[in-house]
Amino acid sequence: MAAPSLLPLLLPFLLFLASPYLSASHRSFLKLPLLHRPSPSPSPSPRLLRRSPSAKYPVKSGAPFGAGQYFVVLHLGTPPQRLLLVVDTGSDLVWAHCSSCCGGDCSRRAPGSAFLARCSSSFRPNHCYSPSCRLVPRPPPSRCNRTHLHSACRYEYTYSDGSLSSGFFSRETVALNTTRAETETAARLKGLAFGCGFRVSGPSVTGSSFNGAQGVMGLGRGPISFSSQLGRRIGSSKFSYCLMDYTLSPPPTSYLIIGDGPREENATSSSLAFTPLLANPLLPTFYYVGIKRVYVDGERLPIDPSVWSLDERGNGGTIVDSGTTLTFLAEPGYRRILAAMRRRVGLPEAERVPPGFDLCVNVTGVRRPRLPRLSFEMVGEAVFSPPARNYFIEVAEGVRCLAVRPAETEGGGSSVIGNVMQQGFLWEFDGDRSRLGFSRRGCAAS
CATH class of the missing domain: 2.40.70.10 (Acid Proteases)
Structure with a gap:
């Protein structure tokens, strides 16, 4: 639930527990x-x-x-x-x-x-x-x-x-x-x-x-x-x-x-792309990752990498969070992405845009609407390229909206990759090696 306005105010210490039944x-x-x-x-x-x-x-x-x-x-x-x-x-x-x-x-x-x-x-x-x-x-x-x-x-x-x-x-x-x-x-x-x-x-x-x-x-x-x-x-x-x-x-x-149990069907170590987990001593709860570049339809956007980074005071950074629904991105990066989406969407904008969304398109009668492809190149050369349905969600019949919002800047708000953006991927949080792995092949419906 780590959204820009919902950061838990907790600095944990070492935990001591009684001997477990499981070992x-x-x-x-x-x-x-x-x-x-x-x-x-x-x-x-x-x-x-x-x-x-x-x-x-x-x-x-x-x-x-x-x-x-x-x-x-x-x-x-x-x-x-x-x-x-x-x-x-x-x-x-x-x-x-x-x-x-x-x-x-x-x-x-x-x-x-x-x-x-x-x-x-x-x-x-x-x-x-x-x-x-x-x-x-x-x-x-x-x-x-x-x-x-x-x-x-x-x-x-x-x-x-x-x-x-x-x-x-x-x-x-x-x-x-x-x-x-x-x-x-x-x-x-x-x-x-x-x-x-x-x-x-x-x-x-x-x-x-x-x-x-x-x-x-x-x-x-x-x-x-x-x-x-x-x-x-x-x-x-x-x-x-x-x-x-x-x-x-x-x-x-x-x-x-x-x-360390078996992964989902078709997921192997070689199929996972890994990026290092970054540490923030001031907010040690969160799973921070490093973003190097962002692309829309293969075009690199002119966004300074510092937009996604932690500063010396522990502000900013990019968090992967299952408890946040939408994705929230630092304001300078968000504005660049929004402008690129508008240029490339190729569909008429919806007449009525629901509150809180900046871009909605009318897909009425379009069987397979062509929507821009968003990709994040992360530290370690891992590339997260979700399908369009992970960030253009259907909010009404024939209307799809960009489910990405600007992160709040007050208090050093972080960018957050929310659970809608994560759908359809296997995510492996490996604290032992301090890395995050993900794979489009790792989720099998059963």
Whole structure:
């Protein structure tokens, strides 16, 4: 959810966790299905998504049109409770909306709308003086109450638009399906650190684009993210996913894989293009990449590379983020791209342009509209060249709009490659080698 106006205000530290049930010696991996839920309409505003062991979770896209978030199902607690979490590479914290009711006390709450902490025998809040409590931002006053040495650890994870999740930083047991040599087995992961959010507010986490989710699975680079916590237990900080095309019907299924499990069909190391992951000490959560050049229909645009770069104060840069829907580009680069698109689109502009879009074209009666091809040449000679449907989205019958917006410059806003732009590619986030791989051949619908 790292959009230019939604950068989490968090500087993570080293995390210490109890001994896990899963270990690298198990040679297992985690595999989670990814689920796609559409927003009511395509929103132009930003959102706010080894060693051989790994975890695999299915990923499903189910929207006939529009843009939204991608989800995984996580079973938390004892007995397990099913939760739908947003997959977000732009934040670290794993958190779920929590309720203190249990049993008959929950008659006014819709089933599955929150994690019922009192109904789980394995729920344990971290205490205020624990090392784990130092890993999360805390609400004022941040000091522990010395008269209550066993008081619970309170957290307040805030986004710059004012949205927040606040509650108790806790530990829980997670039910997982692990895979060994293509055989899936059930396993329990003990001691997952997560935020039990009793107060959740703001458009990023309660608005229509959140779309019924109960929380967020942070997959950022910090030590409290889901991928980092599992990575320490299975011996790898690598994870990969495919965000399937939301326009396809029937809805395809893909997977979030944590660890060094098998890639999707037709994806091999040689088929992946790699670019280095860049570090920003001031905002270590995010997956920064370097852009060298941008092309439209093969023509290099006159954009200075510094437009895409981090400065000495940690501002700017380019982030790959599954939790932001559209793509946001630094203003000078965006204006060059927009002008090139207008020159080359070859289609009449739509009479009515929805708010938030700068370029919309009328494709009524055109079976296969010819739209300009956008390409990004990245550091390491990797070239990301998505199909036009990844950045010209259908917002109404016969109308397609450029789903790229200028990044906000206040506060040193970053460029963000959002989840619509990422669709149809396998993305491999390799923290062990500090690189990002991607391949058009890596996503197979199943």
